[in-house]
Amino acid sequence: xxxxxxxxxxxxxxLSSNKRLKKLDMKxxxxxxxxxxxxxxxxxxxxxxxxxFKIERYLGKxxxxxxxxxxxxxxxxxxxxxxxxxxxxxxRVLNRGYSAKADSWKEAEGKAYFVKRSDEGYLKVxxxxxxxxxxxxxxxxHENYQYSLVCGPNKSYLWILARSPILKxxxxxxxxxxxxxxxxxTSKLIFVDQDKPPKNANSAYPKSNxxx
Numbered sequence: 360x361x362x363x364x365x366x367x368x369x370x371x372x373x374l375s376s377n378k379r380l381k382k383l384d385m386k387x388x389x390x391x392x393x394x395x396x397x398x399x400x401x402x403x404x405x406x407x408x409x410x411x412f413k414i415e416r417y418l419g420k421x422x423x424x425x426x427x428x429x430x431x432x433x434x435x436x437x438x439x440x441x442x443x444x445x446x447x448x449x450x451r452v453l454n455r456g457y458s459a460k461a462d463s464w465k466e467a468e469g470k471a472y473f474v475k476r477s478d479e480g481y482l483k484v485x486x487x488x489x490x491x492x493x494x495x496x497x498x499x500x501h502e503n504y505q506y507s508l509v510c511g512p513n514k515s516y517l518w519i520l521a522r523s524p525i526l527k528x529x530x531x532x533x534x535x536x537x538x539x540x541x542x543x544x545t546s547k548l549i550f551v552d553q554d555k556p557p558k559n560a561n562s563a564y565p566k567s568n569x570x571x
Contacts, residue, residue: 399492399512400474400483405541406510408481409499414450414473416504417496418442421520423456424506424531425548429516434458435465436552440520445470452484457557492516498537508534510543517543524553 402408423438432438435456443451450471457464469486471494473479480496498508506526509518519526519534539545 399490401493401512402481402495403510403512403514403542406495406497408479408495408497409501410479411501412478412480412496412499413504414444414477417507418444418450419522421507421522422524422553423518423551424521424526424553425517425519425535425550427515427517427543427547428549431467432456434460437556438551442471448472450482452486459557462557497541498534506530506534508537510538514541514543517545517548519548 419442421440421442423440426432426438435458438454438456441453441455443453445451452469452471454467454469455464467486469484471482471484474481474483474493480499482494483491484494485491493510493512495510496507497510498506500506504522506519506521509520510516517538519531519538535545535548
């Protein structure tokens with residue numbers, strides 16, 4: 360009888376301990392996921408989003424002039440980004456680029472929302488369900504909205520965008536200098552080919568959609 364009591368007590372204690380460990384593991388996992396999500400919408404050191412940002416003037420088509428390399432745009436040329444308003448108050452993002460290797464256009468559709476104020480160039484963008492990354496405008500032609508300097512949550516992500524496929528060299532140099540002074544490795548910038556977009560490429564490109 361005493362032996363059976365000790366065995367039952369031991370089993371109950373072990374089950375209780377396992378439950379506590381599971382709860383602790385779930386709590387740790389939640390904290391890790393929270394930190395990851397917060398980190399993905401953070402702002403890199405020495406980067407300040409522009410103020411007096413007007414999203415209605417930022418909408419429309421932008422050409423990618425230069426970028427730091429990353430996997431989801433690797434090998435793409437003639438890259439553009441198109442922004443339009445969503446019914447829920449967010450921004451529809453449509454990125455498009457040409458892959459010479461596949462001889463086809465590739466497209467990704469996402470959604471973006473302001474992180475804080477609607478007059479600050481600090482948004483979060485998602486192309487994959489609930490996962491967001493920072494979209495920070497920290498350089499902008501406030502007068503005419505003809506060029507912008509954009510980064511992500513860390514200094515591995517950097518883009519120079521313009522309203523036309525060609526950006527004046529002096530403006531390009533100024534934006535590169537600003538990025539370099541903010542700590543980005545501008546020596547690794549890829550200057551995107553925007554000359555003579557392919558006409559005969561396969562138009563049935565695959566699509567990534569996070570618009571819903």
